[in-house]
Amino acid sequence: MKYLTYILRNARRNPVRTGLTVASIAISMFLMMILTSFFAAMQEANSASKQYNRIIVMNANGFAGQVPIARVRQVEAMDGVVAATPFSWYGGKYQNQRVLFAQFAVDADKVFDTLDEYKLAPEQLAAFKAEKSAAVIGPKLAREYNLKIGDPMPLQGDIYPVDLKLNIRGIYESPRNTDQRMVLFHYDYLDDQLRQLGSTAGGSSSQTAAGNAGIVFVKCKDAATTANLCKKIDDEYRSTDFPTRTQTEEAFGQMFSEMMGGLKDIVYWIGCAVVVSLLFVSGNAMAMAMRERTTEVAVLKAIGFNRGLVLGIVLAEAVLVAGLGGVLGTLGSKALFDIVDISPFTGGFLPFFYVPWSVALAGLGVSLFLGFASGLVPAVLAANSSVINGLRKVV
Amino acid sequence: MIPFKYNVRNLRVRWKTTLMTVLGTALLVASSCILFGLVEGLEHSLKVSGDPLDLIVLRKGATAETTGGFESKKADELLTLNGILRDGEGPVAAKELLNIAVAERVSGTFNNLIIRGVQPASRKLRPDFKIVAGRDFETGKGECILAKPLAGMHKGGQIGGELVFGEKERYRVVGLFTAGGSSAESEIWADLKDVERNTGRDGSVSCVQIRAAGPAEFDQLRKEIEDGAQFRLAAHPESEYFATQSDASTFFKAAGTMIAVLLTFGAMFAAANTMFSAVKSRTREIGTMRALGFSRGDVLLSFLGESLLLSLLGGGIGLLATLPMSLLSIETMNGNTFASVNINFRFGWWVMAVALTMTLVMGLFGGMLPALRAVRLEVIAALREL
C-alpha cells in the first residue's frame, strides 16, 4: 500500500491518455451492460416468478392452438390449485394504431388472486368486477397515454374481428420487474361478442376464436405441487382434440428467451469483440506509457526495486485505470437505468429495463481482468528491462 | 505540405502501436458492420418480398397474415376475379393458410415456426423461388419443403426427415427452397390441403395472394375486393404490407445505431490516444518542421492525415472482416407473431455507410485534438524538448 501514492500519480501523469482509456472502457462497459442486461434482467425477473408458484397451461401446438375455456374451471377444481384465470391475448389496436402493450382477456374475479404480486385497491377491484366492460391498466401505460380511472379505452380488433369499448376502472401496482403496461379486461366481454358474431354471420373465421382461453395462468398452493400439477393437467387432456403443454411460469418465460435464438449469440460475440478490442486499446495505452518511462523504471531498479515490485506497480496501474473505467461504465449504467425508466422509449419492446447486480459486478470483473491482461505485457517488459540500457544517456 | 510519405513511415516505424490501434478499431468497426448487415438483411427481406403488382388480401382490420383469417368461400371467389394475371396454368393467385407451431430445435430448445399451406401459384408469387436441394413437395402426400436457412435447425428438419408439430401435424421433408432473400425464407411450405386437414381449419384461409395483370387491373381489383359487397376484405399492395411489418427492423436499426454510436466513441478514443502519443513522441520533429518553414496548417494537415490513414486501416480491415459474414444467418423471434425469423447478413449500403462514418469520425475527431496540440507547440520549446 505504501506504493499507492506512486501508482496513483503515475495513473494521473498523462491525464489525457488515462482519460481516453478510462472513457473508452467506460463506454464499452456501458454498452456491455445494456446488451447483457437485456437478457439477464429478463432471466432474473423470470426466476423471481418462481416464488409465486404459478403454472401456465397452453396448447401443445403453441399459441396458435386453443385451450377450451371450460378447462379453466376444471383445472381450478384440481387439488392444490388456489386460483386460475384465462389469459387470452387480444392483440388489438388503440387509436387505430398497432401498439406494443399487451391486452389480455382475463377472469376478473380470479386474476388478482392468481397474479397476487399485482395489487389493486379494494374499491377499484370491486368496480372492475362489477362492470363487464371494465378494464384495469398498468401504471406505466396510464402515465404514457395520460389515462385516468373513468376514462374510456376503446380497442380495435386485429386478430379478432371485434372491437372493445373498455372503461378504465383501476390502475394496478406491481413490482418493477413486471409488465406495468398491460390492459386487463373481462374474458366474457370478448367471448360474448365473438359468440354473437359467430351466430349472426355464421362465419367460420370466429369458430376457433370463441371459447378459447388462449393460455391459462394457474396459482398453486405451494412449490411442491407445481410439478405434479403440470403433469396431471397434461395427462388429463392428452387424448383430447386440444392436448396441452403445462409448465411453470419460469419455464414458460424461459421458452421466450429460447425463442430469441441467435440474437443471444450475436450479443455474446459482440461482447467478446469489444473485450478483445479493449484489450488492444488499453494494452496499447499502457505500453505507450511505459515506453515513455523507460529511464524511470531503470532508476527504480537501480535503487533496489526488484522485478516483482516493478511488475506489480505497472499491473496495479493498469488495473486501476481499467477498473475506474469499469466502475464508471457498470455502476454508472446501473444507476442511470435505476433512475431513468427507458421502457417508454422502446415502444414497449422492453416492459422494464434495469441492470441486475450480477451483471454489473460481472462487468466490473471483466474490466479488472482487462486491466490485468492489458497491463501484463508492458509490465513484464518493464520488469525485465535492462537497467543499463535504461540509464544510458540519450545523446 | 509535409509529404504524406512521412506519415506512412511514422506509422510503420511505430508498427506495434499502429497494429494494436488498427486491430482494436477494426474489431469495433466489424461489430457495428455485422449488426447493420443484419439490419440490411432484414430490410431486404421485407423489400424484396413485394412485387408492385402483387396484392395481399386479409380480413378488414387485420394487420398481419398470421391474424388475418377469413372464410375460404370468399377466397375461392377471389381467385375467379377478372384482372388477375393468368398464365398457362391459370390465375397467378393463391390461397394460403398459416399455422404457427412449436418446434423442437436440434439443441433441445423450442421455438415457433410458420407452416404455410400453399397452392401451386404461391411459388410464382415469391421472387426467385427455387428448389435448391431435393425436390418440390407433391400435393396431398403430407410432404413439405423447408427454407434453406432452416435446414438442420430442428429435429427432423433435413431432407428425408420428418417434422412433427404436436400430436397431429407431421410433414416429411423432401426439399429445400430459397426465395430471393424474402421473408418466405423463414418458413416451411406444405400443401394447403394437408395444412387445412392437420389443423382442422379447412373452412378458412389466412390470406390470398394475387398478382394483377397490369396497373389498371391492380387498382380495379383493389377497389372490388375492398368495396364489393360479397368481399369487404382488405387488399394491401404487398410492398405496403411489408413496410408495416418492419417493427422488428426498426428496433434492430435503433439498437444497431446505439451500439454503433457507442462503439464509434470507443474507437475514437483509441485513435485519439494513439495520435496524442504520436504527437508527444515527435515534438522535436514538429519543432524541426516548423523551423524549416512548414506552417501550422501544414502540421495540422499532416497529423490529421496520419490519423485518417490510421483509422482507414482500422475501418478497412473491419469492413473486410465482415465479408465472410455473408454466410451468417441468425435465427430469432418476430416480436409480433412470436414466430421464428431468419435474418441473413447482407453486405450493402448500410454496412458500407457505417464503416465509412465510423472511420471518418474516428480519424477526424480522434485526430483533431492531438493535431491541434501539435499545432500549438512553440517552435523553440519543441526543439528543446528531449
Add this chain to the structure above:
Amino acid sequence: MAASSIELRGVEKEYRRDEFVVPVLSDLDLTVAEGEYLALMGPSGSGKTTLLNLVAGLDVATRGQVIVHGQDLGRLSESEITRWRANNVGFIFQTYNLIPVLTASENVELPLLLTNLSRKRRRENVATALRVVGLEGREHHYPRQLSGGQEQRVAIARAIVTDPYLLVADEPTGDLDRHTADEILELLEQLNREFQKTIVMVTHDPLAARRAGRVLHLDKGRLIDDVINESPISAAS
C-alpha cells in the same frame, strides 16, 4: 589506511554486438579503501561508466571478481544483487532522474519504501536527508518546480537516505553551471568527510576530479593513471 572497501581482481568486461565481441574493460585490478573519494576520468568509450556499473552492482563482469564491502558481487543472484543495491548503494545521475510525478520528499522516500521502516520513521529519515543536502522547505515541490542544482540535491538526498555504504555518481555536475556544480561537489565532499561515505564518481570535469582524493584515468578499457591528490581542493580551503 582503512580496510579495503572495493576490490577488483582481474576484471574484464565484454559486450556482444551481433557476432562481434567488444572488449570494454580489460585486466583491471583496483583496491579502494573505505571512505575513499574516487574520481574516474577518461575519454568517451574508455569504460568509466561500465566500471561504475560493475562497482554499483548494475552490471556483471565477464571475468574476474568484484568485491564490495566484502561481498563478491558475481556470486549474487539477480534478486540478491537488487536487494544488495537497495541496502548498500546510493545513486546520483547526471540528469538527476527524479520521478516527475513525485514531490521532493516522496522522491527521497522511494528507497525507504523497500525497507520495513514505519511511516513515521521514513518521514524522519527523509527530513534528515533533506536537511543534510540543505533543502528544508522544498519538501513538497515537484521536480519541475526546482532548479537543476536543487534537483540534484534531491537526488543526493535520495541516494543517502538509506544510509548506504557506497555512493556512485555518474557525471553529477554534467548538466549544471560552474557555480551550482561547485555547490554539489562541496556537498559530496561533505558526505565523504563527515559521514565517511565511499564515493565513486565518473566525471569529465578536471576541476571536479581535483576535489576527489584519488583520480583514476582510463583509456580503451585500461587503467593508465592512478593519482592520489595529496591536497585536494576542498570547500574548507
